[in-house]
Amino acid sequence: MKLFLGTYALGLSGAIATAIALPVYAQTTAITAVELMQTEAGLSLTLETGTDAPLQTFVNRDGNTVIIDVVDAQLQTPEGDSFQQTNPAAGIESITVRSLDSNRMQITLVGETAAPEVAIAQQATSLVLAISTAPDSATVPDGETPDSPTSPDVPPLPSEAGAPIRVVVTATRTEEVVEDLGRSVTVIDREQIEQQSALSRDLSDILGSLVPGFGPPNQLRITRGQNLRGREAAVLIDGVPLSTNFRVNRQELRSIDPSAIDRIEVIRGPSAIYGGQSTGGVINIITRPPADGEVEFETQVGGSASLGSLEEDGFGNSFSLGASGRSGRSDFRIGLSHEQTGSFFDADGNRIVSEASLSETTSYNLLGRVGYDLSDQQRLDLTVNYFDAERDTEYVADPSTLLIPGRQVAQSLRIPGLQRDDNPGDSSLLVNLSYSNADLLGSRVQGQIYYQDTIARGEFADGRLGGEFFPFLFQSRLDAERWGSRLQIETPLNNAETLNLLWGVDYESQQNQQITAQFDPVAFDRDRRLDTVQEFDFTPPYRLNSLGLFTQLDWEASEELLLRGGLRYENISLNVDDYFSAIQQRPIQGGDRNFDDIVFNASAVYSPVEDISLFASVAQSFSVPEFSRILRNPPPGFISIGDDLDITQPITVTEYEVGVRGNWSSVQTSLSGFYNTSDLGASLVPSDTGLLSIQRAPQRIYGIEATLDWQPADRWGLGGTISWAEGENDVDQDGDFLALNSGEISPLKFTAYLENETLPGWNNRLQALIVGSRDRAADAGVEPLSIESYATVDFISSVDLGPGTLQVGIENLLDTQYFPAVGQFLSGFDDRNYIGGRGRTVRILYSATW
Numbered sequence: 076m077k078l079f080l081g082t083y084a085l086g087l088s089g090a091i092a093t094a095i096a097l098p099v100y101a102q103t104t105a106i107t108a109v110e111l112m113q114t115e116a117g118l119s120l121t122l123e124t125g126t127d128a129p130l131q132t133f134v135n136r137d138g139n140t141v142i143i144d145v146v147d148a149q150l151q152t153p154e155g156d157s158f159q160q161t162n163p164a165a166g167i168e169s170i171t172v173r174s175l176d177s178n179r180m181q182i183t184l185v186g187e188t189a190a191p192e193v194a195i196a197q198q199a200t201s202l203v204l205a206i207s208t209a210p211d212s213a214t215v216p217d218g219e220t221p222d223s224p225t226s227p228d229v230p231p232l233p234s235e236a237g238a239p240i241r242v243v244v245t246a247t248r249t250e251e252v253v254e255d256l257g258r259s260v261t262v263i264d265r266e267q268i269e270q271q272s273a274l275s276r277d278l279s280d281i282l283g284s285l286v287p288g289f290g291p292p293n294q295l296r297i298t299r300g301q302n303l304r305g306r307e308a309a310v311l312i313d314g315v316p317l318s319t320n321f322r323v324n325r326q327e328l329r330s331i332d333p334s335a336i337d338r339i340e341v342i343r344g345p346s347a348i349y350g351g352q353s354t355g356g357v358i359n360i361i362t363r364p365p366a367d368g369e370v371e372f373e374t375q376v377g378g379s380a381s382l383g384s385l386e387e388d389g390f391g392n393s394f395s396l397g398a399s400g401r402s403g404r405s406d407f408r409i410g411l412s413h414e415q416t417g418s419f420f421d422a423d424g425n426r427i428v429s430e431a432s433l434s435e436t437t438s439y440n441l442l443g444r445v446g447y448d449l450s451d452q453q454r455l456d457l458t459v460n461y462f463d464a465e466r467d468t469e470y471v472a473d474p475s476t477l478l479i480p481g482r483q484v485a486q487s488l489r490i491p492g493l494q495r496d497d498n499p500g501d502s503s504l505l506v507n508l509s510y511s512n513a514d515l516l517g518s519r520v521q522g523q524i525y526y527q528d529t530i531a532r533g534e535f536a537d538g539r540l541g542g543e544f545f546p547f548l549f550q551s552r553l554d555a556e557r558w559g560s561r562l563q564i565e566t567p568l569n570n571a572e573t574l575n576l577l578w579g580v581d582y583e584s585q586q587n588q589q590i591t592a593q594f595d596p597v598a599f600d601r602d603r604r605l606d607t608v609q610e611f612d613f614t615p616p617y618r619l620n621s622l623g624l625f626t627q628l629d630w631e632a633s634e635e636l637l638l639r640g641g642l643r644y645e646n647i648s649l650n651v652d653d654y655f656s657a658i659q660q661r662p663i664q665g666g667d668r669n670f671d672d673i674v675f676n677a678s679a680v681y682s683p684v685e686d687i688s689l690f691a692s693v694a695q696s697f698s699v700p701e702f703s704r705i706l707r708n709p710p711p712g713f714i715s716i717g718d719d720l721d722i723t724q725p726i727t728v729t730e731y732e733v734g735v736r737g738n739w740s741s742v743q744t745s746l747s748g749f750y751n752t753s754d755l756g757a758s759l760v761p762s763d764t765g766l767l768s769i770q771r772a773p774q775r776i777y778g779i780e781a782t783l784d785w786q787p788a789d790r791w792g793l794g795g796t797i798s799w800a801e802g803e804n805d806v807d808q809d810g811d812f813l814a815l816n817s818g819e820i821s822p823l824k825f826t827a828y829l830e831n832e833t834l835p836g837w838n839n840r841l842q843a844l845i846v847g848s849r850d851r852a853a854d855a856g857v858e859p860l861s862i863e864s865y866a867t868v869d870f871i872s873s874v875d876l877g878p879g880t881l882q883v884g885i886e887n888l889l890d891t892q893y894f895p896a897v898g899q900f901l902s903g904f905d906d907r908n909y910i911g912g913r914g915r916t917v918r919i920l921y922s923a924t925w
Contacts, residue, residue: 103178103790103832104128105151107740109158111170117191117207118164120182122172123200124148125740130202132195139168140368141190143182145202147835150174153253153743155264155338159367162451162513166208167191171367174266176875178835183367248314248348248563249577249629255637257678257690259343259734259747259780261286265363268333270840273871273884273918276393276414277433278328278339282358284844287780287798288343290821291846293897294419294913295431301897303343304749305776305802305820306355306728307698307757313362313458315507315525318352319555320619321587321703326531328358330462330503332412332440334375334395337363343780344749345696345728347643347676350581350623354696354728354753362442362458363399365408370400373410375922377882383420383890383914388435391417393920404448412440418470421911422892426487428472429898429910430499430534438464452513458506465500466534469493472907474537482860483906495605497550497592499534503527519565529555535594535605544658544766548594548605551613559583573631577641581623587703589614591657614707615654615663619699621647627676640677645697647671647725651706651716658708658766664715670725672697690747691733698726700757700769708766721755721771728753743784750777756804758819761904775812776802776820795827801851814851816858817900823847836875841888843868846896859903865893867912879923890915 108123122145124130131146150156150172157173168185175181184191186208194205253260263285271281275292279301283292289308290301302308310317310327317327342357349357374396381389397410419427419434427434439462446456473488509523535550563579591613595606627641652665678692700723705713710722734747756774759767778800786792802820803812814820828842843866850861870885893912894902902909 103835104130104148105786106148106172106180108152109150109172111160111163113164114205117205118167118170120170120172120204120206122148122202122204124202125200127199129197132202134193134195136190139186139188139190141184141186141193143184143193143195143204145180145182147178148180149178150180153738154262156266157337159364161454164206164208167206169367170206176836176880185367248579249565254682254688254736254738255680257637257639257680257692258694259288259732259745259749261341261343261782263339263341265337268336268339269882269922270871270873272333273873273882273920274869274886276333278331278333278360281333282328282339282341284826284842285796286341286343287782287796287824288356288778288800289341289798291824291844291896293895294427294433295429295895295897301821302819303341303355303358304730304751304778305800305815306345306751307352308341308355309346309349309351309353309357311349311357311359312460312505313507313509314359314523314561315505315527316349316352316559316583317503317505317527319529319557319585319587320352320699320701321553321555321589321614326501326503326529329464329501330505330529331360331362331442331460332395332414332438332462334397334412335362335410335440335442335460337361344692344730344732345694345751347674347695347697348577348625348627348641350625350643350645350696351621351647351698354698354726362444362460363408363410365399365401365406365444365446367401367406370398371924373397373399373922373924374879375920377918377920379417379916379918381417381420381914381916383422383916384424384426386418386420388418389420391415406446408442408444410440410442414438418468419913419916422887422890422914423911424914425484425911426470427910427913428470428485428487429908430472430536432466432910434466435468435470436464436466436500438462452515454511456507456509456511458509460505460507461503463500463502465498467498471534472910474907476906479906482902482909485907485910490603492603493605494603495535496607497532497552499532499550501529501531503529517567520562521564522560522562524558524560526558527556529553531555539596545591545593548596548599549591550594550605551589551591553587553589555585555587557583557585575629576626577629578626579624581625582621584618584620586616586618587614588612588616589703589707611657612654613657614703615651617649617651617702617706619647619649619702621645635682637680638678640675642673642675643697644673645671647699649699649702649716654706656707656709663706663709663713664717666716668716668723670699672725672727674727686737686739688736688738689734690736693729693731695727695729698728698757700724700726700771704759704767704769708768710768722769724755724771726753726755726757741786744782746779746781748777748779750775752776758804758815760816770804770806772804772806773808773812774802774804774815776800776815790832792830793828795825797823797825799823814855814857816852817849817862817896820849820852821846822849822862822864822896838873840871841868842871849896858900860899862896862899863894865891865912867891867893876921877923878925879921882918882920882922884918884920886916886918887912887914 106122110121112119133144135142159171171183192207196203280292282289288304340359346353377393379391393414395412399408415437441461443459470487473486476483505527507525512520531553533551538545561581566576568574593608598604598606625643630638647670649668674695674697676694680690682688730751732749736745752775755771758770760770780798782796784794802815805812825845830840845866848864852858853861868888870888873882
């Protein structure tokens with residue numbers, strides 16, 4: 076059976092790869108830009124194609140809505156496969172442009188009281204729609220296109236004097252065009268998320284495959300080795316920060332399912348505008364908006380199989396259900412997703428075991444979103460996101476490998492009939508209430524209040540064989556609770572809106588605690604039952620309050636030059652009661668500490684020609700170290716929270732970056748170089764207890780990142796990314812810098828892809844990941860072993876089938892035996908982390924919208 080399925084998978088992949096070379100029988104036109112312009116009589120919507128191929132349109136009316144279907148066209152802008160503007164002009168409630176499938180897109184115009192009037196004209200390299208709310212005296216019959224671009228009741232097509240409303244992203248706190256940002260930004264749109272979900276539904280794997288500067292996929296529940304440019308990244312959902320000071324488990328990217336995400340925007344490099352925990356950048360996850368119009372339903376079902384070893388428990392499944400729509404001033408979206416992963420096996424057939432593994436995990440995600448337009452200018456949104464994942468397995472990493480000299484591949488140990496109350500896993504509840512006013516005394520105001528509750532449970536450990544910090548059976552649990560509010564105001568300082576001021580305030584309060592349960596060894600050895608003997612504070616409860624005041628000035632000095640600069644004042648306070656250190660068995664006096672600083676950012680973007688922009692920036696971020704690691708394992712001489720030691724001092728990171736972006740009709744590319752430094756780093760290094768401790772030393776990190784996307788012909792696309800970074804710190808502060816470990820600095824990462832729409836509605840993609848070797852840290856004695864290079868190839872195919880789309884993803888197509896970089900790094904200290912990457916794994920998904 077295993078041989079048959081393996082041969083079948085190879086045959087299928089070979090057949091599909093051969094089919095990529097087949098001729099194309101129909102042509103889909105790519106819409107590369109969307110521009111909305113105001114005219115004297117209304118609006119003009121321009122869809123740029125870059126070709127003179129005519130587009131076929133069909134117009135339908137329903138009440139106050141006009142729906143225009145565009146055949147053999149697809150929205151492929153850098154910002155994604157959808158465009159939406161709310162209340163763009165008097166009498167028009169919304170305009171939406173979106174791709175429906177691989178060869179059809181739809182334009183929806185919603186009027187406030189009546190359907191807008193529209194005239195359509197095909198120009199040289201664009202399709203132009205003239206839109207007005209004039210009374211209907213020259214209607215367009217259903218299914219037909221106007222013969223003339225103008226009529227007495229329809230505004231003329233735009234002239235160059237029109238004021239454009241450009242497609243924007245929200246990777247910063249304000250809406251910005253990517254080309255206007257003086258920073259390196261990556262936007263992962265809905266189409267890419269759906270595509271990569273055919274390989275993995277874990278966000279850290281998706282980011283690792285697509286984002287330069289982010290560590291390669293590690294296929295683990297933790298994000299160790301996956302940072303941005305060697306520093307910590309702040310993770311947000313709809314602008315709400317998820318990253319707590321307690322970063323032991325780093326489960327922020329395990330807080331939402333891909334089915335609930337519209338896009339992910341990644342700012343690479345420190346961010347003064349977002350505040351704490353963003354020393355490496357910002358990852359902003361944006362949830363899917365409601366559909367604009369009648370209720371729309373979505374379903375997706377799928378299954379997976381690990382072909383490395385066709386055991387009964389190597390199969391997984393997933394499904395998701397969703398509904399969204401709009402009625403009058405209110406809209407909604409609700410979605411429920413479920414995934415159950417099977418056991419994972421490497422290419423040699425070894426069961427992949429690790430306390431941080433995602434195998435044999437059942438997860439649920441519920442997203443609810445309700446919005447209401449209080450007026451034409453004001454809107455209220457309430458979003459609730461609940462995620463729960465639980466791993467139920469009888470297999471653990473065999474601790475006996477610790478007794479064998481030399482590096483050993485982690486071996487599985489089965490504990491049949493294991494009985495316990497708390498399986499390892501994560502749960503997160505996020506509630507976010509936001510308000511926006513597009514024009515309050517001439518300013519745009521946005522505010523939100525949020526609450527989050529997080530629980531993260533680790534795997535139980537048997538410390539009786541040594542190698543653990545506790546010599547008994549135990550399991551730890553993280554409890555984190557936070558609430559906060561954010562207010563920001565955008566104020567134009569001149570009529571032309573070339574000079575704009577952003578200002579506001581952030582406040583947050585979070586409480587973190589880590590509790591450890593000790594189990595009865597007799598009950599475990601005799602009955603395989605985990606009976607709790609006692610619970611104690613592994614990390615004592617501690618509270619962090621933070622206040623941030625910020626301001627930023629944007630100046631469009633000319634059509635070619637954009638300048639931006641701002642300041643942020645950050646104040647962070649720590650509060651801890653008296654407690655007893657469970658590891659060191661000594662009391663610590665509690666108290667209060669306060670940290671504050673002012674950080675800044677400045678950037679410039681210069682466009683010497685239309686398709687090229689040069690950018691440069693200096694950016695800072697202020698953060699505090701991970702107090703949980705300090706409190707649970709205090710350093711020598713630490714007897715009170717009030718002690719002014721280097722170990723508790725904050726971190727201020729300053730980064731310098733220069734780069735260039737090019738955006739032509741068939742080529743999009745970027746190149747940037749960065750250098751960041753801090754007087755005190757926060758590297759994690761092994762300690763004598765077996766725990767990772769914080770190393771405070773001057774630190775510098777530098778690197779180069781590049782991206783390329785090329786469409787050499789219709790229906791073909793290829794490209795890739797490359798990111799290289801190095802870093803070092805001065806441990807003895809004597810001017811002698813040593814390489815940072817490979818848990819902080821990822822090896823060279825190169826990605827490449829080749830895409831083809833083989834037939835209308837049938838798309839295929841081959842993608843490769845190459846991770847280079849790194850021996851600098853090992854040569855310097857910072858870590859025991861070098862990182863060895865490896866490469867993997869994945870295949871994704873999607874085809875329109877019936878009312879929906881069928882996706883087939885083959886992870887590790889060539890069934891390569893390899894060890895992810897972070898596993899190699901951690902294995903130098905504990906062989907139970909030396910686990911192989913997944914062998915050839917097949918996933919099949921079918922999704923439909925109606």
